[in-house]
Amino acid sequence: MRVRRYCLPFAFSLLLPWAASATAETNTGNSELIAQGKYLAIAADCGACHNTPGGPAMGGGYAIASPLGNIIASNITPSKIAGIGDYSEADFARAVRQGINKQGQHLYPAMPYTSYGKITDGDIHALYVYFMQGVKADDTPAAATSLPFPFNLRASMALWNLLFADDKPFTPRKDVSSEVNRGDYLVNALAHCDTCHTPRNSLMGQDNSKALSGGSLGSWYAPNITPDATSGIGNWSDADLARYLQTGHVPGKAQAAGPMAEAVEHSLQYLSKEDINAMVAYLRQVPAVSQGEHIARDSWGQPSTDEARLRGASQVDAGWKVFSGTCANCHQPDGQGTALYPSLFHNSATGAPQADNLIATIVFGVHRTVQGEPIDMPAFGPSGFYTDRLSDRQIADVSNYVLKNYGNPAVKVTAQQVETIRNGGETPLLAKLARPQVWGSVLVVVLGLIFVALRRRGKKDGNA
Structure with missing residues (x-):
């Protein structure tokens, strides 16, 4: 069973769209409503958790790794045996918005009902019609989730929901444009960007006083996307932001990896130009949150001449040895990159105030397919073809070399940090207790x- 690590509160995940439509049935009477529901399911990224690679669309069974254990996504096909085929629209709305299934059991917030609670009645209806008439029923039940005590007591989620969940549908603001309102709805409801990019408190609830200012996703870190000029995306143009959302890559600024790469691959690249622009417009006007940086994270670094200077030397930096033998061929000896492989300087992963994403990129690699073109960097850590190719010490050494020469030299990496990232990140206080x-x-x-x-x-x- 493949395991995904990510978005909080339990390292929670984003959801996969295109496979959901691969086996879609046609209902001529509701074709427009089904098409609308399908688009909404793509925007909400519903299939990323509810599809298992090679399995039936929306058949569940996908393991979402959380600090508390694996949460298994349920079958949400219209099967009356194993899925949601006997759900009324009210049952469906309750599950999506409140995280409570037809049997009255609380769902774990790996399903981001804390954001989906804002979905409007009209969109709930379109989604319901799509899932009931546009997805093929599969009668294979998904495995049950089994978490340790006390989190195996689903009723305990009721108190958490009272503190941190809100199922009030989205209400447009009167003081902003319709485009900004649409962007708000996408960012904070359907696309649930807030689920990853907003920091969490000790009980793993969102700290909305610092909305979209960055948050830990276990092994990865979702950066600050408020319009602060140095801590956030204030120095990005509208075109930069739109390009990043649609492709996951902006030369000289950033590239999507981990959860964001999956969001781009399976959801964001399929959104309309109007919806992408609405998301950009909304992000432009949210309150900027400064985290004290004096230089934007994509402004650090410059080309290096170490390759020519150090090759053949008897005593060289341990990190340079790893870089020269493992990284330079793709990222180029001076770190400037190529059309396929990004520059290591002027790169948000190497210029960030924390090294989580740099370490995770080396450990887990990068995998995304956009507009039919696959973008891949091999995993040099514990998975994939390059299993254990680099030790934690070697990954720390090369990370420090890259940070010193191409990124933020104030950030240091230890072998212990690499081990922590490799094993899913820091354990939240709630999980420790x-x-x-x-x-x-x-x-x-x-x-x-x-x-x-x-x-x-x-x-x-x-x-x-």
Whole structure:
């Protein structure tokens, strides 16, 4: 079973569209509504979790890796045996907006109902018609999710939802244009960009006071996309932003990898020009959040002459040795890149204030297909053809070399950081508190306090 790591609150994921339509049935009476629902499902990226590669469209079974364990996506085909075929539209709306299925069970927020709660009644209707009439039923049940105590108690999600979920449909603002309102709806509802790009609190709920200012996705980091000139995307042109959303690559600025690459590949590249422009217009006017950087992350670095200077030398930097033997062939000896491989300087991954995405790119590689053209960088870490080709120490060495020569030299990488990224990132506090040894320690403390209290009470009674 392939496992995906990402978007929070439980390292949660984005969703895959094109396979969902591959087996779509045609209903002539509702063809326009089905087409509308299909587009909405693409914008909402619904298939990325509910499709297993090679499996039936929307058949579920995909494992979403979270800090608490794997969450298995359910079958959402119109099967009455294994899917949602017996869901009424009200049942469907409740599941999408509130994260509660027909049986009354709470869904885990790997399904981003915290954002989908804003989907309008009309769009819920179109999505319902699409899933019921435009997707082929599959009677194979998906495996059940099995998380450790206490998270296996789905009812515990009710309290979390009271704190962090809101199922009020989107209401357009009167003080902004229709284009900005459309962008707001896409960013914060359908495309659920906020789910990844907004930081999380200790209970893994969104900190909306810092909306879209960046957040950890386990191994990856979703950067600040507010219009701050140095911390965010304030120095990007509208054309840059539109190109990035549609292709995942802007020369001299950034390239999409990890969860963002999948969002571009399976969802964003298929959106209309008008919707892409609306997202750009909305991002332009959200409150800018500064994180203290003095130089924009895509402005660091310059070409290097180390290849000619160090080749053949008896004592060389350990990171340069890895770079020369592993990276220089594609990214070029001076780091300027090619048409297919990005420059290592003027690159948001090497100029960022944290090295998560640089490390994750080396460990996991880059994989996206846009407009039929595959873009691939091999994984040099624990997966793929290059399994364990580079050790954690070597990845740390080459990361530090790249940062020093092409990116933000203030950022340093250790082998321990590489191991942490390789294993899914820092464990959130909520997950740490759920570990059995923590519960055991709490139990020991509680029992100790009870023992002390009983002993004191016994002494008091004996002295009475």
